[in-house]
Amino acid sequence: MRWLSLNQNELRSLRGTIYYALLYIREIAFYFLIIIGVATLIGSFSLVYMVVTDQDLYLYSRVLNTAVLAALIMIIIIGVQTSSKKELRLAFIFPTDKKIYVLGNLIGTVINISLLLLMASLLLIVEILVVKVISIFNPGLFFTSSITPANYLIGFWLALTLLSVIYSLSFCLLAGKNKKLLLLILVALTTLSFSFPLIRQGLWNFVLFFIRPESVLLFSLKAWLLVFVLNILGYMLIKNREVI
Amino acid sequence: MTEIIFKDLTKRFRHTTALSHISLSLGGNKIIGLIGRNGSGKTTFLKTIAGHLKASSGEIIVNGQNPFNNLNIQSELCFIQDETNYPDELKVIELVRLAAIYYKNWDAELAADLLKEFKLEGKKNYEDLSRGMKSIVHVVIGLASRAPLTIYDEPTLGLDAAVRKRFYSLLLEDYSHHPRNIIISSHLINEAENLMEEVVIIKEGRLLLQQKIEELQQYAVYLNGRKEVVEPLLEQKELYEQKSLGRSLIAVVKNDLTSADRDYIRENDIDISSVPLQELFIYLTGPEGEEYDEMA
Numbered sequence: 169m170r171w172l173s174l175n176q177n178e179l180r181s182l183r184g185t186i187y188y189a190l191l192y193i194r195e196i197a198f199y200f201l202i203i204i205g206v207a208t209l210i211g212s213f214s215l216v217y218m219v220v221t222d223q224d225l226y227l228y229s230r231v232l233n234t235a236v237l238a239a240l241i242m243i244i245i246i247g248v249q250t251s252s253k254k255e256l257r258l259a260f261i262f263p264t265d266k267k268i269y270v271l272g273n274l275i276g277t278v279i280n281i282s283l284l285l286l287m288a289s290l291l292l293i294v295e296i297l298v299v300k301v302i303s304i305f306n307p308g309l310f311f312t313s314s315i316t317p318a319n320y321l322i323g324f325w326l327a328l329t330l331l332s333v334i335y336s337l338s339f340c341l342l343a344g345k346n347k348k349l350l351l352l353i354l355v356a357l358t359t360l361s362f363s364f365p366l367i368r369q370g371l372w373n374f375v376l377f378f379i380r381p382e383s384v385l386l387f388s389l390k391a392w393l394l395v396f397v398l399n400i401l402g403y404m405l406i407k408n409r410e411v412i
Numbered sequence: 413m414t415e416i417i418f419k420d421l422t423k424r425f426r427h428t429t430a431l432s433h434i435s436l437s438l439g440g441n442k443i444i445g446l447i448g449r450n451g452s453g454k455t456t457f458l459k460t461i462a463g464h465l466k467a468s469s470g471e472i473i474v475n476g477q478n479p480f481n482n483l484n485i486q487s488e489l490c491f492i493q494d495e496t497n498y499p500d501e502l503k504v505i506e507l508v509r510l511a512a513i514y515y516k517n518w519d520a521e522l523a524a525d526l527l528k529e530f531k532l533e534g535k536k537n538y539e540d541l542s543r544g545m546k547s548i549v550h551v552v553i554g555l556a557s558r559a560p561l562t563i564y565d566e567p568t569l570g571l572d573a574a575v576r577k578r579f580y581s582l583l584l585e586d587y588s589h590h591p592r593n594i595i596i597s598s599h600l601i602n603e604a605e606n607l608m609e610e611v612v613i614i615k616e617g618r619l620l621l622q623q624k625i626e627e628l629q630q631y632a633v634y635l636n637g638r639k640e641v642v643e644p645l646l647e648q649k650e651l652y653e654q655k656s657l658g659r660s661l662i663a664v665v666k667n668d669l670t671s672a673d674r675d676y677i678r679e680n681d682i683d684i685s686s687v688p689l690q691e692l693f694i695y696l697t698g699p700e701g702e703e704y705d706e707m708a
Contacts, residue, residue: 177487184513262514263486411464
C-alpha cells in the first residue's frame with residue numbers, strides 16, 4: 169500500500185506533472201480537430217453534391233466514430249512519447265521521480281482523452297445542426313443517429329476506457345530500453361500464431377477476455393485493471409532508466 | 413544545508429569514462445564553482461548529483477541518500493542545465509506557473525519582478541525566445557526556486573556582459589538573504605570569481621583539485637626577472653609556463669615557495685605576483701605537457 173500513499177513532495181510533483189500533461193491539450197486538440205475537420209470536409213462534399221443533384225440519401229452520424237479514430241491515433245502517439253528519452257528529459261527538468269511521472273501522465277492523459285471526447289460531442293451537435301439546415305433545402309435527406317443521452321454516456325465511458333487501455337499499451341510496449349528485443353518478440357509471436365493454431369487460439373482468447381461483449385461494468389473492471397497493470401509494468405521498465 | 417559526498421565514483425557511457433574515481437565532499441551553504449574544459453565531465457558530475465545518472469561504480473550520497481530517482485532529494489534541488497530546453501510550445505508564463513507548482517520554496521514575487529526587469533513577455537512561446545532570453549528564463553527559475561541546492565550548468569550562455577553582471581549581483585544578493593548551496597559550472601571564471609567560495613576543478617573526468625577560492629588565488633605565481641637568476645629558482649618547482657623576453661624570463665610556478673625562496677627572490681630583485689584565476693585554469697587544465705612549452 170506504500171505505493172499508493174503520497175507524501176507532500178509527491179503530491180506537489182504529481183500536481184505539476186498533471187498540469188504539464190494538461191498543457192499539451194492545445195497541441196493535441198489542434199491535430200485532433202484537423203483530422204476530424206478533414207473527415208467532416210470530405211463528408212460535406214457528399215452532402216453538397218447531394219443537395220445540388222437533389223438526390224435522396226440516408227446519412228449516418230459519423231462524427232463520433234471519426235473522433236474516436238482520431239483520438240486513437242493521438243493517444244498512441246502520446247503513449248509512445250511518454251516513454252521516449254526526450255520526454256523523460258523534459259519531465260525531469262523539474263523535481264519528479266519515475267513513479268510520479270507515470271502516474272501523473274496517466275491521470276493527465278485520461279483527462280485529455282475526456283476533453284477530446286467532449287470536443288467530439290460538441291462536433292456531434294454541430295453535425296446535427298448542419299444536417300438540419302441542409303435538410304431544409306433537400307427534403308429527401310434522412311439523417312440517422314441512434315444516439316440517446318443514456319447510450320451517449322455509456323459510449324463516452326467505453327471510449328474513454330478503450331483509449332486509456334491503448335495509451336497504456338503503447339506506453340508500456342515502448343517503455344523498455346531494448347526496442348529491438350520488443351520487435352523480435354512481436355515478430356516471433358506473430359509468426360508463432362500463424363504457424364501454431366494453439367498459440368493463435370491462446371492469444372485470441374487472451375484478447376477476447378478483455379474485449380468480449382458483456383456487461384459494461386465487467387468490461388470496465390477488466391479494462392481498468394489492464395490499464396493499471398500496463399502502467400505498473402511500464403514504470404518497472406523505466407524505473408532504472410537514466411535521464412540523458 | 414546540503415551535504416554531497418562522492419565516494420570513488422566512476423561513470424562510464426559504453427566505451428567512454430566520463431568521471432573517474434571521484435572522491436570529494438561538498439557541504440554547507442556555499443557558492444561552489446565547478447571548473448573544467450569542454451568534455452571534462454562537468455555536466456555528468458552535476459547530473460549525477462541531480463540524480464539523473466547512476467554511478468557505474470562507487471557511490472554518491474546527497475543528504476545521506478542516493479539521489480538517483482529519489483524525489484526526497486529532487487524536491488530540495490533545482491537543476492538548471494546548459495542544454496535545458498523547456499517544452500517549446502509552452503509560454504513563459506506557463507513555465508513559471510509550472511515551476512511554482514513544483515518548487516516548495518518558490519518566490520512568486522521575485523519571479524514576477526525578474527520577468528519585469530528582464531522584459532520577458534509572459535505570453536511569448538519558449539521556442540520563440542533567443543538563446544539569451546532562454547538563459548534568462550532559466551536564471552529566473554533558478555533564483556525564484558530558492559531550492560536548498562541550486563545547480564547552474566553554464567547559466568550565462570548567450571547572455572551579454574551587462575546581463576551576466578546583473579545575474580551575478582542578483583545571485584549574490586539573493587544568496588545573502590537566503591543562504592543555500594549553489595553550484596555553478598562556468599567557463600567565465602574571472603566574472604564569477606567574486607561569487608565563489610570554493611572551487612572544484614575537473615580534468616578529463618578526474619578531480620584535479622578542490623580548494624577555497626582565496627587559496628586558489630594564491631595557488632600559482634608569476635616570477636619575472638633576469639633569466640640567470642630566475643632559472644635556478646625553477647629547479648624542483650612545478651612549472652606551468654615560461655616565456656623569454658630578451659634577457660628576462662617570465663615563469664608561472666606553483667606557489668609552494670619556501671622562506672629561503674622568498675629571500676632569494678627579494679635579494680635578486682625578481683618580481684612576484686599572483687596568477688589570475690582564468691589563466692590558472694588554463695594552465696591547470698591544459699593538455700599534459702603543454703604547461704612546459706617554451707612560449708617565446
